[in-house]
Ligand SMILES: [Zn+2]
């Protein structure tokens with residue numbers, strides 16, 4: 618059996634090891650993809666520090682944000698738009714929901730399907746072995762929908778579309794239209810926050826205000842279309858931040874607040890919203906309590922988890938069609954090789970980088 622190199626977590630909190638992992642035979646409709654770039658995400662770091670659920674057992678190949686080139690196809694396949702795909706096409710591909718449970722078939726909410734398959738937490742010693750993105754190859758199950766990556770989008774940006782950016786697209790989808798008189802406040806200036814800034818600007822917000830840190834990230838945020846930014850490290854008082862938002866919104870608070878940091882930001886975020894506004898909660902992790910009696914009146918609270926296949930397409934299309942307006946490449950802060958995986962994970966864990974990418978070439 619052929620093998621390829623992969624970055625494997627064998628023990629929590631211990632250095633990852635580069636191991637040879639089997640390349641499986643292809644089932645009809647499945648694909649083998651040669652990875653060109655894999656971006657890292659906070660979830661990869663959390664999963665390295667400890668299991669994220671009962672199903673998380675080791676060893677696993679880390680990473681769930683892949684972009685790659687088709688090496689082999691088990692028969693004929695088409696992409697999400699119905700176009701044939703061939704060996705050599707550069708692609709990203711969706712997660713898989715079961716299609717037949719209550720959430721998939723009745724509620725049409727496949728992101729909360731209990732039988733949903735995703736990457737970066739699957740055992741590397743069990744078939745089909747290659748379901749983590751920090752590896753030379755990945756196995757793409759036949760149920761995945763395929764999105765071709767146009768030449769003008771880099772592999773690193775396309776890889777980030779496979780998690781952060783498509784989740785933002787899902788959020789905006791659920792949020793609905795932004796009217797031209799509406800002000801959006803974004804809590805967070807990481808990859809999700811900076812991408813959300815560009816999308817809010819693009820969707821016609823009157824003003825986009827971003828609260829985040831550190832200063833270097835906020836410089837990127839400004840170039841992504843923010844009208845004003847507030848550095849959390851400089852303005853440490855919550856009431857000062859609230860005043861800043863009120864000053865920008867004629868005293869009312871924002872029409873829309875988007876949380877792309879952590880659940881801990883939610884209580885403050887709700888105080889930045891005007892009565893009747895919309896709160897979009899995307900950033901996962903962390904804990905907070907909300908006093909129900911303090912919620913703005915008539916507000917909408919929207920949460921999203923992950924994304925549906927069409928949001929992968931929307932993210933890739935946005936990167937391609939808006940590339941002359943927004944400097945997307947600035948969001949990828951540092952490139953590593955597969956052998957430098959531990960440096961890359963450490964850099965993510967200590968927030969030294971916004972988005973690290975493992976480049977294969
Ligand atoms: Zn992710």
Ligand SMILES: [Zn+2]
Pocket residue numbers: 714715716717718719720721722727730731732733
């Ligand atoms: Zn399902």
